[in-house]
Amino acid sequence: MIRSLDSRPEARPETAAPTALRQRLAELRGPTVAPRPLDARALAALAANPGCHRRALLDGAGVDKAALSRALGAPAAFGQSQFAFVRGHAFEARVKADGGAELVRLLRERLGDGSPAPEHVDLPDLAAAGPEGRTARTALALREATAAGRWAVLDHPLLALTVAGTPAYLEPDAVVVHPDGSWTVVEIKSFAMVDGSADSAKVGAAARQAAVYALALEAVAERLGAEAGLVRHRILLVCPKDFSNLPAASLVDVRKQLATTRRQLARLTGVASIAAALPEGTTFDLCLADDGRTSMRPAAELASAVDAVAAAYAPECLAACELAFHCRARSRAADAVQALGRGLRAELGGLTTVGAVLAAASGEAGDPDDPTVSALRRAAALRAQALAGVAG
Amino acid sequence: MSLITTLARLEAVRDGRARPLATVRHRHLAEKPFVFVPLTTAGEAGAPLGAMVGTDPDTPRLLVVPQPRDRDLRSAFLAELAEAMLPYIESYAEGAEYAEDTENTSGSEEPCADAPQLLVPSAAGVEYVRLLGRSMRFRRTAEQDPDAPHPAPPRVPLLGRWLTHFGERARVPGSSLLPAMTQLLGRHWATGQSVLEDQHLGALLAWIDPPHGLTGAEAAARAERERDRDGLLVHPPAGPATDPVFDNKRLAPAIARYDQGRTGAEREIHDLLETQLRPTWDAVWRGVGLLRALPEGAHVADRWKRDRWSYTAHRDRLRAGEPPQPKQDDAVTAARKLGARETAQAQLDAQEALDDPLVMAGRRLAGEAFEGEVTAVVMEYSQAKVPRPRPLVTVRTGDAPHPAEGARLHRALPGGKSQSAEFVAHEADGTLTVRLTGGMGRGKVPEAGSVPEPGDTVCWTLFEHAPRGGPELPDPDRTPWTHGGPPAAAAEAPDPVTAEDLL
Numbered sequence A: 001m002i003r004s005l006d007s008r009p010e011a012r013p014e015t016a017a018p019t020a021l022r023q024r025l026a027e028l029r030g031p032t033v034a035p036r037p038l039d040a041r042a043l044a045a046l047a048a049n050p051g052c053h054r055r056a057l058l059d060g061a062g063v064d065k066a067a068l069s070r071a072l073g074a075p076a077a078f079g080q081s082q083f084a085f086v087r088g089h090a091f092e093a094r095v096k097a098d099g100g101a102e103l104v105r106l107l108r109e110r111l112g113d114g115s116p117a118p119e120h121v122d123l124p125d126l127a128a129a130g131p132e133g134r135t136a137r138t139a140l141a142l143r144e145a146t147a148a149g150r151w152a153v154l155d156h157p158l159l160a161l162t163v164a165g166t167p168a169y170l171e172p173d174a175v176v177v178h179p180d181g182s183w184t185v186v187e188i189k190s191f192a193m194v195d196g197s198a199d200s201a202k203v204g205a206a207a208r209q210a211a212v213y214a215l216a217l218e219a220v221a222e223r224l225g226a227e228a229g230l231v232r233h234r235i236l237l238v239c240p241k242d243f244s245n246l247p248a249a250s251l252v253d254v255r256k257q258l259a260t261t262r263r264q265l266a267r268l269t270g271v272a273s274i275a276a277a278l279p280e281g282t283t284f285d286l287c288l289a290d291d292g293r294t295s296m297r298p299a300a301e302l303a304s305a306v307d308a309v310a311a312a313y314a315p316e317c318l319a320a321c322e323l324a325f326h327c328r329a330r331s332r333a334a335d336a337v338q339a340l341g342r343g344l345r346a347e348l349g350g351l352t353t354v355g356a357v358l359a360a361a362s363g364e365a366g367d368p369d370d371p372t373v374s375a376l377r378r379a380a381a382l383r384a385q386a387l388a389g390v391a392g
Numbered sequence B: 001m002s003l004i005t006t007l008a009r010l011e012a013v014r015d016g017r018a019r020p021l022a023t024v025r026h027r028h029l030a031e032k033p034f035v036f037v038p039l040t041t042a043g044e045a046g047a048p049l050g051a052m053v054g055t056d057p058d059t060p061r062l063l064v065v066p067q068p069r070d071r072d073l074r075s076a077f078l079a080e081l082a083e084a085m086l087p088y089i090e091s092y093a094e095g096a097e098y099a100e101d102t103e104n105t106s107g108s109e110e111p112c113a114d115a116p117q118l119l120v121p122s123a124a125g126v127e128y129v130r131l132l133g134r135s136m137r138f139r140r141t142a143e144q145d146p147d148a149p150h151p152a153p154p155r156v157p158l159l160g161r162w163l164t165h166f167g168e169r170a171r172v173p174g175s176s177l178l179p180a181m182t183q184l185l186g187r188h189w190a191t192g193q194s195v196l197e198d199q200h201l202g203a204l205l206a207w208i209d210p211p212h213g214l215t216g217a218e219a220a221a222r223a224e225r226e227r228d229r230d231g232l233l234v235h236p237p238a239g240p241a242t243d244p245v246f247d248n249k250r251l252a253p254a255i256a257r258y259d260q261g262r263t264g265a266e267r268e269i270h271d272l273l274e275t276q277l278r279p280t281w282d283a284v285w286r287g288v289g290l291l292r293a294l295p296e297g298a299h300v301a302d303r304w305k306r307d308r309w310s311y312t313a314h315r316d317r318l319r320a321g322e323p324p325q326p327k328q329d330d331a332v333t334a335a336r337k338l339g340a341r342e343t344a345q346a347q348l349d350a351q352e353a354l355d356d357p358l359v360m361a362g363r364r365l366a367g368e369a370f371e372g373e374v375t376a377v378v379m380e381y382s383q384a385k386v387p388r389p390r391p392l393v394t395v396r397t398g399d400a401p402h403p404a405e406g407a408r409l410h411r412a413l414p415g416g417k418s419q420s421a422e423f424v425a426h427e428a429d430g431t432l433t434v435r436l437t438g439g440m441g442r443g444k445v446p447e448a449g450s451v452p453e454p455g456d457t458v459c460w461t462l463f464e465h466a467p468r469g470g471p472e473l474p475d476p477d478r479t480p481w482t483h484g485g486p487p488a489a490a491a492e493a494p495d496p497v498t499a500e501d502l503l
């Protein structure tokens, strides 16, 4: 494949948010607080709940949600065991130990397209100062490797993606450049693939994360001026095989996740407009004490700042967002039926609070001609009859 | 989720405690279940950390792997587990009844009189049993393979085959060889939280049986989140995954001390694991107590008989010296299992509705059944040479079923039989007419009690009461080799041993 890759060698990612917005986001975060960069996991979670302005704004402004949840008195339960951490790193190091040859071997084996075994796998040096330097270095390495027409493995490249007006830096485990110039995202995970299959929830999460990387790679490809189709839509998932430390790989088609993520991220209301709607002086600054941990802001004050931004809490948040306990408490306090599940909410039509549903079911309120209301009354009567029959 | 279940959840929110989803117990609960609370090492597949096991709530047995990366210690743990579990599992294997029916020359065999029941805290526990089974069943003992580099302790592969069997059986709807406590409780109570949150055993129990002075929501929040001064969860998770804070602050330092050979380090690890396991152990038994208070559903024994068959068939396969279950089912077996599970689901749905008016209420709401008062019965007869009774029954009902004309209906008769009928028409006055087509005996005059009378309350279902396959037969996938099962494949090779099978 021949491409013209002569454009903008230091292709700068579109990371720059307009100054006014940057200013505003810095105020929200706290003037002395460094922004917390978004990662692929956060982006995938963000895309999973695109209706949530609260999360979009906090992530967009680079607020440390874990610290915020602690200061709110509703700390998240996220954390990693050092056993898992050590194992994850050891496995990744092992897979990459031979400079990428093993990764290329696994990829070729999975593709099964009979391409010749490489004599040599390029392993470009991606070191550079600062995230912007590193993304530029990555783009350059991708350009060179693509032009070289050889196998190359980029170990921990750094990619940038602009989401709702804010930059996010993403670091896939690896990207493989094929001799034909196409790119494959590599995800190395430490959950086992037993007899060729792994926990589907974990594979799904890995695929959503990989889709974010593929999206960011496509942005790089665009900036490099290469034609579309450069980024392969099947990512390589590498996991420990059975109960061993040997790698097993599988190609996962992420086209669906890619389309969903693209759509959801586009739907994210721009951070700018959410920020603009906030009352004057709103800030999530924790005003940390000298220990760098203890919040000096009263929890009630922080809570009212957080609650000024609309949320869309559902139980799925518990596994995806650090603020979930806080939002759950708010959602429950508001008597929202969605706190019990999105499906349940969908079933109840226009009735959005527990009180309204129960009142409609008992006949105290609600329009009897509304099919939801009449179904509820019927359900309540049948339920009461069955329970009374047993009690009596 | 049916609207009735949804209502129950909302009632629970209002009342601050769980509300019933069933009026009877729909799952078999053994007199002496074997409770198995496993813990696993974070980030490792099949590297157990410890377990609490046993049949007596007051005297659990604690098994511990002080250094999960040590292959020999893991082997020793599995050997201990086999020694703790196999006698229980095998104690049901003897004494399969043989029907003393001299006329039956086919030697109609009965399954074992009872079967073992393994109880785990949560669905993740069921998956872990499967994983443990997979990790053990292909291993070779020194006796089987004198050259095996790391021979398995004698009974470990056998336990692997049993655990695999239990794990496989757990996928059959309504089966009770390996139930998860969260699923058992979730079947019978609706909490004021989501199904996702119900996966937490402590939170689920908090809603069902909140401590005095607390609402379910408050008690559940504590169970989920309360941490001590060091940030450790006061109510440890029900496993097999541990609390990461526990791993980092307590377990890792203790294991480091063990690795340095410090005295007392092993004891310390024991004590630490006990703090994580004991609350879950007690929670499982608390769940057992709550479930026992519910009367058993009428069809539960039928389903348990299928479980007994499943157990008996596996016993026979082991006795016949067959190889371990394959790593992957062939296409035919997989399709058959799927079919069997679908049948089991249909049977379960029908039986639960028949056993429990609250479940039937859901089917009535869905238009799949109707209940009402008989207002008239007109005796009619079929056109056959020997006319048979075909009475027309008129029912007044508030339910809104939508059967097509001529649709088959079913009604439970006292004694467990079901009577077939045919839907005739929706009448102008809102009543329904139904023609009875069976279940009235062989004579010209219906047997006493087989035709309802005006004033009786009757319930017809649009679904069959015993969809395909009677309760007497073993499931197709449990057909023992001796009963014409598929030919035995050669045993698969054990997993290769890598230099360090852990990282």
Ligand code: SF4
Binding pocket: A049, A052, A053, A054, A055, A311, A312, A313, A314, A317, A318, A321, A322, A323, A324, A325, A327
């Ligand atoms: S937990 Fe709150 S902030 Fe996070 S996604 Fe859910 S609703 Fe939004």
